[in-house]
Amino acid sequence: MSIIEAEHRTALPPSIRVRLAGPRDCEALVALLDEPAHAREQVLTWLETPGTTLLVAQSEIGVLGVAVLLTRIMPKPGGGMHKVVEVDNLVVHPDQRGQRIGRRLLAAVVEWARQRRAAQVEAVVGEGDARRFYESFGFAAAADRLVLAA
Secondary structure: OOHHHHHHHHHOOOOOEEEEOOHHHHHHHHHHOOOHHHHHHHHHHHHHOOOEEEEEEEEOOEEEEEEEEEEEEEEOOOOOEEEEEEEEEEEEOHHHOOOOHHHHHHHHHHHHHHHOOOOEEEEOOOOOHHHHHHHHHOOOOOOOOOOOOO
């Protein structure tokens, strides 16, 4: 049993667990995304890209949400390198929102990152609900973070 599973056995109701996603989850993950025309391609890209990890929240009714994580090695200010985990996407099924599933996924993300000795977890969000969600979890704006839309 992984530490993620051990952590969530006590923190989550018994009917929900957070686990690593795999190819067998493709259809359920496609159903979570807003743009069905490109969803399958996006999910397959996530599943096949090195450095990308997907954690899913699942219950007896199926996959309720997903967190897409990108792991990078970044230079530290003052020299050296450190590992950074970025939450690239966090989606909860619309019918399941408001039940703290997003918070459960984010807690699993932080634990997963700690297990891998990441120095920090980042999320790039604009203003609005997403920003408030991450800030309520303890995320803070970092002055040294610059983002360029590709």
